[in-house]
Amino acid sequence: METKLITCPNAEQTIVGYIDGNLSTDDRISFERHMASCQVCRTIERELRMTQTLLRTLPSVEPRQDFEARLAARIADVKLKPSPWWMRVWLPSYVKPARRRHVAIPVVAVASVVASLGFVYVSRVPTVKTGAVQTAAASDETAVLSELANQHHAASATQSLGDTSGVVVVASDMATGGSW
Amino acid sequence: MHQDAELIARCQRADASAFDAIVARYKTKIYHYLYRMTGNAEDADDLTQEVFIRMYTNIGKFRAEASLSTWLFRIAGNLAVDRFRRTKNSRRLVTSLDAPIQVGEEEASRDVPDMSMAPEVLVGRRELADHIESALAKLPAKLRSAVILFDVEGMSYDEIAGVEGIPLGTVKSRIFNARVALRDSLRPYLETE
Ligand SMILES: [Zn+2]
Secondary structure, three states: OOOOOOOHHHOHHHHHHHHOOOOOHHHHHHHHHHHHHOHHHHHHHHHHHHHHHHHOOOOOEOOOOOHHHHHHHHHHHHHOOOOOHHHHHOOOOOOOOOOOOOOOOOHHHHHHHHHHHHHHHHHHOOOOOOHHHHHHHHHHOHHHHHHHHHHHHHHHHHOOOOOOOOOOOOOHHHHHOOOO | OHHHHHHHHHHHOOOHHHHHHHHHHHHHHHHHHHHHHHOOHHHHHHHHHHHHHHHHHHHHHOOOOOOHHHHHHHHHHHHHHHHHHHOOOOOOOOOOOOOOOEHHHHHHOOOOOOHHHOHHHHHHHHHHHHHHHHHHHHOOHHHHHHHHHHHHOOOOHHHHHHHHOOOHHHHHHHHHHHHHHHHHHOHHHOOOO
């Protein structure tokens, strides 16, 4: 069996692995042998283990009881903006669906709602393209849009739409991507 | 894992109950991570909501082979870092009065004739937690995230590597460096031999 020599300057990953129980049996035995003759590593190992123990004494915390209700409200708000198709066809079940009235709203009215939403959208999030969304929306999604319009009016009556600063619109690199 | 994949697939087929199930499953873990990252309940709450809103708006882009947990924690980590950049010296790590339900103390506050629940012990515990929290706050976000994911969230090195998008060796270095810095901040609380 090969015995690896661990020199102190290279030991940090070994010490972490040792404390966390992630070393192979051979590496663990080698490191224990090294610690037996190395005061420095022994001290570091002991202090870091105690530090870990302290960290694990932090109490658990839980989100507020009304977390889902507030999330639903924010998602409903997001839905009022022109958005990818999958956002417009479903909502979490705890979002109360708006009254479904599949009566087509006159195209002009729909267009003006779309335009005004689009305007708000653009003014808040200058980088997002809305043209494609509006074009797609105008063609075959009148029913969805009428519901959107209903929700918009309902929401306007009961809540402020002004503060959407924290609400998203997809920053896809943030949402899906890169390391930091 | 398997269950996550199924929930995601159902979400992508517009099954709203699957979205609810994912929220129920992950909200406490994500909140806890963000609470430890930001040091305050208000930001943690806001950002946890933001994580699920982003999941909701991006669900169509999610690839079936990816891990939902990794994806959610990655969004959360990015949001936390972004929040730091925007509110550098604001009310971070003010945790005493508006702290959320602290499970340990919830029990502790009941009338139990047990000396470990004596006021001075509780004050000591609160004080220790405050010190640990401010020690965490002093860490660079990358180190803080690694050590929280491991020691608080109980993730494996591999999972952390996935969340942070870094090699395994870097995960170990970050955890090591984080613990060294925490040890230095918390030295008064370390027992001496
Ligand atoms: Zn040594």
